[in-house]
Amino acid sequence: MKTTRPVESRSASEPSAWRARLLALLGLTLFGATASAVWLFGYWEPRLLPILVIEVQGELHHHSSELLQQTISERLHGGILTADLADLKSAAEALPWVGHASLRRVWPDRLQVRVEEHRPLARWNGDGLVTADGIVFHPLSRTIPAGLPLLEGDDKRAPEVAKRYQRWRDDLMLVGHLIQSLSVDPRGDWRVGLVMGTELRLGTGSVDERLARFISSAQQLEAAGRPLVVDLRYSNGFAVKWAPDASPQARANSDRSKRSGNRG
Structure with a gap:
């Protein structure tokens, strides 16, 4: 009754302790073997199966x-x-x-x-290029192709600007005009610069209809002289700023197409 129970309890726990130690040792051995195998594979694979x-x-x-x-x-x-x-x-x-x-x-x-x-559609903001899908990228300046039109605006609006450019380019080509630049400012004010030197001010609303108004009058304007600015921000007409060399009689005939209205 004095000493038998503690001795029996200690001897019964010894197999469990040894079993735990063996399992831990086996786990460490397996882990070490796996790590070694991974290291050996990583070391020898590029040497035995290189990409040539x-x-x-x-x-x-x-x-x-x-x-x-x-x-x-x-x-x-x-x-x-x-x-x-x-x-x-x-x-x-x-x-x-x-x-x-x-x-x-x-x-x-x-x-x-x-x-x-990337297939560039136009230059973007002077130091970049933009694709037809509105993807903006910035290559080295020496690799930017010459002769591309310039599109300007916030990068977030690049898809919209590229889409409008392609549509307006095709429409203007039908009356013999090419777009040199197209821009939209933070307020949403659109402007088109033509290769012939004319600037079209389209404003912030109904821009497609305003461009169509210019296209329908393009031949009449050309017959009248050389317009520098065509302000289409009127509800039902436009105003023209002429180059100094335009004929006064031609200007007078063309001014009949100018109408009053609210700008926007």
Whole structure:
């Protein structure tokens, strides 16, 4: 009764303690083996299964395939099985002119990269370019094509501005005019600059109808002289500022189309 119970309790707990120690040791061993296997695979895979060829597909006008290959090579880690294609895709699309890139592995040692470049519709705010879908990008200035029209506005409105430009460009071409610039300010005030040197002020509302009003009178205005500014911000007419060399008689005949109304 004095000492038997403590001795029996201690001897009964010993197998449980040893079992816990064995399980912990086994867990550590398995963890170490797994970590070693992962390290060995990561070390040997790029050496045994390296990517030897980076094949670039697609039309590249502003970024040579050599530049794209260099960019991919510098970002490439791992072999054909472990290369991070998502990271390489991001690296390719970070190049200013690259709109979309897709990559795939081609066994045993080839990485295929297909690229679609942005197709610029116009210059944007002087230092950028914009696509027909309103995507704004900023390439190096030396790669910006010459002769593109200028679109201006907040970047958030780029899709709207690009859409209006394409529609108005086609409408104005029917009467022999080309758009040199198109802008919308923070108040929503639209202006169109024509290649011939005329500025159309369309205001903030009913801009499509106001442009149509100019188009319907374009031939009459040209016959009258050289307009510098055509202010269409009237409800039912427009005002014209003429170049100094316009004929006074021509101006008088053209002024018959000017009507009074509220501007907006």
